[in-house]
Amino acid sequence: xxxxxxxxxxxxxxxxxxxxxxxxxxxxxxxxxxxxxxxxxxxxxxxxxxxxxxxxxxxxxxxxxxxxxxxxxxxxxxxxxxxxxxxxxxxxxxxxxxxxxxxxxxxxxxxxxxxxxxxxxxxxxxxxxxxxxxxxxxxxxxxxxxxxxxxxxxxxxxxxxxxxxxxxxxxxxxxxxxxxxxxxxxxxxxxxxxxxxxxxxxxxxxxx
Amino acid sequence: xxxxxxxxxxxxxxxxxxxxxxxxxxxxxxxxxxxxxxxxxxxxxxxxxxxxxxxxxxxxxxxxxxxxxxxxxxxxxxxxxxxxxxxxxxxxxxxxxxxxxxxxxxxxxxxxxxxxxxxxxxxxxxxxxxxxxxxxxxxxxxxxxxxxxxxxxxxxxxxxxxxxxxxxxxxxxxxxxxxxxxxxxxxxxxxxxxxxxxxxxxxxxxxx
Numbered sequence: 001x002x003x004x005x006x007x008x009x010x011x012x013x014x015x016x017x018x019x020x021x022x023x024x025x026x027x028x029x030x031x032x033x034x035x036x037x038x039x040x041x042x043x044x045x046x047x048x049x050x051x052x053x054x055x056x057x058x059x060x061x062x063x064x065x066x067x068x069x070x071x072x073x074x075x076x077x078x079x080x081x082x083x084x085x086x087x088x089x090x091x092x093x094x095x096x097x098x099x100x101x102x103x104x105x106x107x108x109x110x111x112x113x114x115x116x117x118x119x120x121x122x123x124x125x126x127x128x129x130x131x132x133x134x135x136x137x138x139x140x141x142x143x144x145x146x147x148x149x150x151x152x153x154x155x156x157x158x159x160x161x162x163x164x165x166x167x168x169x170x171x172x173x174x175x176x177x178x179x180x181x182x183x184x185x186x187x188x189x190x191x192x193x194x195x196x197x198x199x200x201x202x203x204x205x206x207x208x
Numbered sequence: 209x210x211x212x213x214x215x216x217x218x219x220x221x222x223x224x225x226x227x228x229x230x231x232x233x234x235x236x237x238x239x240x241x242x243x244x245x246x247x248x249x250x251x252x253x254x255x256x257x258x259x260x261x262x263x264x265x266x267x268x269x270x271x272x273x274x275x276x277x278x279x280x281x282x283x284x285x286x287x288x289x290x291x292x293x294x295x296x297x298x299x300x301x302x303x304x305x306x307x308x309x310x311x312x313x314x315x316x317x318x319x320x321x322x323x324x325x326x327x328x329x330x331x332x333x334x335x336x337x338x339x340x341x342x343x344x345x346x347x348x349x350x351x352x353x354x355x356x357x358x359x360x361x362x363x364x365x366x367x368x369x370x371x372x373x374x375x376x377x378x379x380x381x382x383x384x385x386x387x388x389x390x391x392x393x394x395x396x397x398x399x400x401x402x403x404x405x406x407x408x409x410x411x412x413x414x415x416x
């Protein structure tokens with residue numbers, strides 16, 4: 001059985017969007033299954049006392065500049081989000097419905113939702129917007145609309161987000177491989193290094 | 209005249225310590241002067257509403273694990289700081305005194321101070337500790353002790369830290385090259401890319 005790499009993200013995070021564009025290609029040479037796990041970053045912000053980047057003085061301005069240059073460097077279409085922070089519940093709930101109903105379509109939907117928000121400038125907070133994005137992936141299945149507003153959908157996403165908190169996942173994107181955590185788009189190189197080595201050097205003693 | 213790369217840091221930051229170990233070797237192939245600029249990160253934390261990593265739930269635990277693995281991966285001697293966050297005033301004031309009095313010794317002192325705190329487990333907050341670390345770099349000059357407690361020393365460091373705030377420098381380490389900002393030890397690769405290219409691709413339009 002292939003081992004996993006978990007890819008945790010909030011749909012509203014530009015760094016997660018960039019990661020979603022490159023993660024499969026970057027990890028393709030390792031014999032791993034990448035498990036996509038959208039969650040709500042808001043709960044982690046409450047626990048860490050952090051705020052969305054766009055709402056943080058200085059860091060917000062740096063992040064906006066950084067997103068633009070990362071997009072240019074990697075040739076990824078990108079527009080600054082107009083309505084940040086995104087309420088990403090509907091998109092995340094839709095993803096988990098697809099995981100159950102049409103598992104092969106969950107990741108294609110996630111990519112479409114990322115692109116709608118981060119490249120096309122769409123507001124994907126409303127359920128109606130998510131239903132439009134999901135339409136090509138539903139194979140004629142009409143149950144999604146009712147499910148998005150259900151207690152079950154809410155509970156599924158709440159549990160996933162609680163699991164993230166329990167496991168110390170406080171940012172987006174956040175990768176876990178063999179129990180080793182990697183936070184941020186710019187740590188994919190370190191994740192590749194980990195997957196390539198299988199283990200890291202043992203501790204270096206501080207020389208006296 | 210060679211262009212600069214500014215290297216801003218707080219002596220208490222493990223990520224800055226790691227950067228200090230590698231920055232000269234990593235940037236040696238570019239025709240640049242690296243200007244070391246210690247400042248007090250505390251003022252930036254007040255402005256951004258952030259807290260020292262060690263005091264932030266979840267992020268603190270991640271950072272401690274991350275410091276250990278970075279140290280192992282790069283073969284850098286490292287001990288978890290016992291008295292974080294460090295009050296780094298004395299070390300930073302000493303640095304700026306050396307810049308004036310014995311400019312060629314300022315960076316060697318900074319490396320010794322970083323190493324004392326991050327590798328040897330010394331508390332470098334007290335002036336006496338900084339004076340001991342600085343002793344080999346003073347060339348017999350006895351004026352430092354008086355200067356460390358002077359209004360002038362306080363004012364110099366206050367101005368440097370105010371400049372950092374004005375210029376949007378909110379983290380440590382923080383590099384600036386040709387006006388382009390790079391925050392974090394793990395962005396040295398991006399800084400190298402910038403220095404190698406001289407410029408980056410122009411904006412990619414989001415495809416409709």
